[in-house]
Amino acid sequence: MAELARFEEFGYRYPEAADAALRAISFELAGGVTLIGGPSGSGKTTLLRSLNGLVPHFHGGQAWGRASVLGADLRTTSTRLLARAVSMVFQEPESQFVLATVRREVAFGPENLGLPPLEIAQRVDCGLETMGIPELAERRIATLSGGQRQRVALAAALAMRPRLLLLDEPTSQLDDSGADSLRLACQGLAAQGLAVVIAEHRPWRVDMPGCHQLELEQGSLASPQVRRSGPPALPARRGRATGAVAWELNDLAVGHAEPVGTGIDLAGREGEVVCLTGPNGSGKTTLLRTTAGLLRPLSGALFRRPGRCAYLPQEPGGILHQATLLDEVRQTIRWLQLDCQPGPILEEFELSSLADSDPRDLSTGQRQRAALAAVLVGRPEMVFLDEPTRGADPNSRALLLKVLDRLTAQGSAVLVATSDTQFAHQIGDRVMELAGGHLRESSEQAA
Amino acid sequence: MNPRALAVWVAAVLLLSLGSEDPVCRVLTLGAAVVVLAVRRRHEVRLRPALLAVGAAAALTILFNFLLSHTGQNIVVALPGWLPALGGPLTVEGAVYGFDIALGLAACLVAGITLSLVVEPHQLVDSLPAALSHTGAAVGASLTLVPRLGHSFVAVREAQQMRGWRPRGLRSWTAVLVPSVLTTIEGSVLMAEAMEARAFGSGSRSALATSTWHPSDLLTASAAGGAIVAFVLALVLGQIPSWQPYPTLLLPALNWWPAACCLALFAPVLARG
Numbered sequence: 001m002a003e004l005a006r007f008e009e010f011g012y013r014y015p016e017a018a019d020a021a022l023r024a025i026s027f028e029l030a031g032g033v034t035l036i037g038g039p040s041g042s043g044k045t046t047l048l049r050s051l052n053g054l055v056p057h058f059h060g061g062q063a064w065g066r067a068s069v070l071g072a073d074l075r076t077t078s079t080r081l082l083a084r085a086v087s088m089v090f091q092e093p094e095s096q097f098v099l100a101t102v103r104r105e106v107a108f109g110p111e112n113l114g115l116p117p118l119e120i121a122q123r124v125d126c127g128l129e130t131m132g133i134p135e136l137a138e139r140r141i142a143t144l145s146g147g148q149r150q151r152v153a154l155a156a157a158l159a160m161r162p163r164l165l166l167l168d169e170p171t172s173q174l175d176d177s178g179a180d181s182l183r184l185a186c187q188g189l190a191a192q193g194l195a196v197v198i199a200e201h202r203p204w205r206v207d208m209p210g211c212h213q214l215e216l217e218q219g220s221l222a223s224p225q226v227r228r229s230g231p232p233a234l235p236a237r238r239g240r241a242t243g244a245v246a247w248e249l250n251d252l253a254v255g256h257a258e259p260v261g262t263g264i265d266l267a268g269r270e271g272e273v274v275c276l277t278g279p280n281g282s283g284k285t286t287l288l289r290t291t292a293g294l295l296r297p298l299s300g301a302l303f304r305r306p307g308r309c310a311y312l313p314q315e316p317g318g319i320l321h322q323a324t325l326l327d328e329v330r331q332t333i334r335w336l337q338l339d340c341q342p343g344p345i346l347e348e349f350e351l352s353s354l355a356d357s358d359p360r361d362l363s364t365g366q367r368q369r370a371a372l373a374a375v376l377v378g379r380p381e382m383v384f385l386d387e388p389t390r391g392a393d394p395n396s397r398a399l400l401l402k403v404l405d406r407l408t409a410q411g412s413a414v415l416v417a418t419s420d421t422q423f424a425h426q427i428g429d430r431v432m433e434l435a436g437g438h439l440r441e442s443s444e445q446a447a
Numbered sequence: 448m449n450p451r452a453l454a455v456w457v458a459a460v461l462l463l464s465l466g467s468e469d470p471v472c473r474v475l476t477l478g479a480a481v482v483v484l485a486v487r488r489r490h491e492v493r494l495r496p497a498l499l500a501v502g503a504a505a506a507l508t509i510l511f512n513f514l515l516s517h518t519g520q521n522i523v524v525a526l527p528g529w530l531p532a533l534g535g536p537l538t539v540e541g542a543v544y545g546f547d548i549a550l551g552l553a554a555c556l557v558a559g560i561t562l563s564l565v566v567e568p569h570q571l572v573d574s575l576p577a578a579l580s581h582t583g584a585a586v587g588a589s590l591t592l593v594p595r596l597g598h599s600f601v602a603v604r605e606a607q608q609m610r611g612w613r614p615r616g617l618r619s620w621t622a623v624l625v626p627s628v629l630t631t632i633e634g635s636v637l638m639a640e641a642m643e644a645r646a647f648g649s650g651s652r653s654a655l656a657t658s659t660w661h662p663s664d665l666l667t668a669s670a671a672g673g674a675i676v677a678f679v680l681a682l683v684l685g686q687i688p689s690w691q692p693y694p695t696l697l698l699p700a701l702n703w704w705p706a707a708c709c710l711a712l713f714a715p716v717l718a719r720g
Contacts, residue, residue: 058640083646095634096641098588104569107655108584112646120655140491142594160645294605311609317633318599319606321626331622335611360629375610 004164004195005029005051010065012046012055021046021055023219024065029164031193033186035203037224038216039393040365044199045091047216048166051197052086053079070163084113087162091169091364091391093153094146094315102128102144102152103137109160127155132181146173146314146387147280147419151181158185165189167198169364171205172390175279175419179205201365201393202420204230231422232394234401242429243270245305246382246413247291252300254283254290259298261287264439266432268382268413273404275428276417277442282434284417285314285386291415292384307381308336314386316371320359325351328359328374338378345377348403350395364391369399376403383407383414389423401427448487448715449664450566450574452671456483456715457558459671463678463709464554467687470699473550475709480557483715488564497564501556505549512545513537518693540692547692563590574658581648588642592635599634600627663718670714678708 005028012022021043029051036044049055056063057079067074070085087109090096099105106127110120128134131151141149150173157165165186171179183206186196190210198206213224248267253259260283268274268291276284289295292311293304313319322328329342346352349369354362359370368391376383383404389397404414404427418424424431424442431442464476485494514533519540528534562571568587575583603626612622642648681687681704690699 052644054640054644058643079643080646080649083644084649086644088644090637090641090644092637095637098584098591098638098642098645099569100567100591101569104567104655108647109645111652111654112649114651114653117653117655117657120653124655142598143491156645292609294609309609311606313602313606315602316606318603318626318630319610321622321629332610335607335613337611360633375606 003028003030005069006067007050008066010050010063010067012050012061012063014046014059014061017061019219021219022050025219025221027214027221029195029197031195032190032210032212033196033198033206033208034212034214035207036197036199036214036216037203038222039395040201040369040391041363042216043219044216045168045363046219047214048088048168048197048199050074051164051166052088053077053082054088083160085162086164086166087157087160088166089153089157089168089170091172092315092317093150096153097141097149100140100142102133102139102141105141105152106156106159109156113160123159123161124155127157127159130158130181130185131155132177145281145285147175147178150174151178151280154182154185163194165194165196167196167200169200169391170198171200171202173280173387173419174205175277176421178280182206183208201391202231202422231397231426234398234426242272243411245303246270246307247305247415248301248303249291249297250301250303252290252302253298254286254295255298256286256295259437261434261437261439264300266439268415270381270411270413271408272429273408273414273416273427275424275431276415276434277419277421277424277431278434280419283437284419284434287434287439288384288386288415288417292382304382308378309382309384310375310380312372312375312385312388314390316375317360317364317367319371319374320367323358324356325359325362325370325373326355328370329377332374332377336378340378342373342377345373345403348406349373349399365393365396368392369396372400372403376407379407379410380412383412385414385416385418387418387420388416389418389420397423448565448667449658449660450562450570451658452660452664452668453562453565453715454574455668455675456671456712457562459674459678459712460558461555462675463705463712464551464558466678466682467689467705468547468551469688469690469702469705470547470550471701472687472705472709473547473554475706476712477550477554477557479709479712480554480561482713484557484561484564486716487561489567492564494564497560501553501560504556505553508549508552509542509545512548513542516541516544519696520694521696540694540696543692543696547690570658573654573656577651580652580654584647584652585642588638589635592631592638595634596627596631599630600624603627603630663715666718667715670711670718674708674711677711678705681705681708 007025007027010025011020013020038044046055053074097105098108106124107120110123128137131154133151187208189196200206215222215224245267249264252264253262278284290297292309320328322331326342346355432439433442460476460480464473517535519538521539522536525536526534568590572583572587604623607622686704688700688702
């Protein structure tokens with residue numbers, strides 16, 4: 001199989017960073033699928049960025065060693081030229097959208113290649129079909145759910161028909177059918193001799209026979225870990241004794257202008273974790289936000305007992321604006337006039353060593369933990385979390401479980417909206433599925 | 448709607464609202480701009496925020512002219528002379544002239560808003576000549592940042608409220624404004640990175656669709672183009688009445704030539720469908 005990329009003792013340091021993000025990386029990439037593993041902040045995203053030249057051309061900084069992609073020297077070939085054959089889907093797909101509607105967004109890349117309109121149209125349809133979203137073609141991107149946006153970003157990358165496809169946490173918001181579509185698409189590309197490189201914290205969702213593996217640890221290549229066929233087992237939650245009703249929905253209809261869910265009856269009790277799952281775009285976030293009091297129900301009755309609600313939005317990075325992570329947690333304590341210290345929650349999320357870091361300098365996974373620490377400090381009576389495992393490595397998932405365990409033991413009522421069904425079944429006392437506008441108890445078992 | 452036809456119409460609105468100080472002409476032009484915006488806007492667009500912003504700009508214009516002109520015979524109040532800039536008589540004529548300027552400004556703003564709320568950014572990009580396609584795509588992309596800032600503001604405000612933030616004076620809003628702006632700036636950097644990674648600027652661009660002309664677009668462009676030609680001709684022939692409220696406040700005269708030009712700006716409403 002022809003060599004597509006070769007890295008020899010390649011290293012890189014971001015501008016103004018004290019430590020190198022990549023250190024003496026050496027590997028060769030032929031066709032097929034390669035999975036990059038490693039904890040949050042280990043350099044996976046940087047390695048992907050270096051495979052299409054964004055590192056160092058877009059980000060600046062200092063690079064050393066040798067690297068070539070598709071025969072071109074990485075240090076002298078610009079990203080925009082490499083991009084004609086190398087596509088990338090970013091970790092936060094909502095930030096990469098350039099145009100307002102799905103069809104035009106998917107067409108943006110092929111348009112940059114100067115293709116004839118008929119071929120562009122064909123590629124757009126094919127990309128949308130592959131990701132199972134042809135019905136979204138005329139929708140505005142602003143109206144899509146997080147998972148639907150991730151599928152659009154993947155369709156846009158596939159429409160470029162790249163020789164090398166780079167995917168950064170591509171299933172972080174995908175439901176199981178979306179992950180299956182992606183795996184099949186990657187298998188198809190690999191069968192054509194093309195290369196797909198995937199950084200993924202849940203590798204079992206995209207794993208396939210013949211898959212190569214790279215493991216990163218603090219910017220260096222490490223020995224690959226034993227491949228998992230499913231999520232690592234999490235310690236069982238203690239207690240699970242539930243108390244009085246904390247919130248209750250009766251015959252509720254939720255939505256913005258149009259209802260996305262009707263006839264919803266659900267209640268959450270003290271000490272209970274209720275998880276909401278369902279396909280991308282089914283209305284999980286809308287139902288969570290309505291229950292938290294951020295959206296008015298279209299009809300029906302909503303009861304929420306008095307007390308503090310902690311809320312983690314789907315894009316949590318936006319709430320972080322203090323100079324340091326420590327100040328960020330202190331801010332919540334000050335605003336809510338809590339009688340506690342920031343240290344313990346930072347410790348619980350293993351963020352003590354990053355307490356003096358600017359939250360915006362952290363990796364996506366670390367930011368997620370930082371936002372969780374900022375909203376969960378103290379003892380909130382009710383907790384509402386939207387996709388809390390987005391970009392989370394197995395360790396972060398275990399830490400979150402521990403914190404939720406403590407909170408429920410103290411009587412918090414927790415509602416989690418997630419497309420991560422395995423996590424939902426691992427932590428939830430009850431797992432509810434929202435699909436086709438109706439809510440029902442999920443019959444699926446934890447993997 | 449064809450963006451090129453709409454661009455001709457916008458050019459006509461700008462010319463007619465700025466080419467003369469005739470309040471009748473400006474009232475008609477503003478009326479046409481508001482009606483066209485209301486009727487031809489994309490269905491998902493909300494008009495209220497845009498119209499509030501235009502109203503605020505117009506109100507400020509009237510206020511500034513009233514406070515700063517000090518010219519005219521009908522004095523409302525006289526401020527002490529030691530007040531810098533504000534000192535002196537404040538007149539009815541000053542307010543009326545401010546109103547006239549505000550009409551022209553509002554018509555221009557509404558025309559600009561119409562261009563962005565009636566057609567999609569990508570339609571504007573598609574309608575540009577090939578030589579401008581890269582610039583157009585970059586401008587089209589940057590236009591999406593404005594609604595993103597709005598979404599970001601709402602999302603951050605909600606999240607901060609749930610963390611205990613409450614609006615207490617102007618200073619407290621930094622907890623919402625700073626993360627909103629930072630998130631948008633960060634988003635624009637990520638978007639630039641994504642554009643680079645999607646081969647933007649790697650060679651000549653093509654387009655999925657080219658803009659098409661419908662009979663209604665031809666009618667709009669012809670009416671607006673005709674209005675431009677007729678108005679310029681009227682200017683050259685001295686048929687556009689000059690009006691100023693100074694020194695004596697008089698009602699503007701009605702001149703049919705410029706009024707007819709302004710009425711032609713309603714064509715996009717008639718040509719709807």
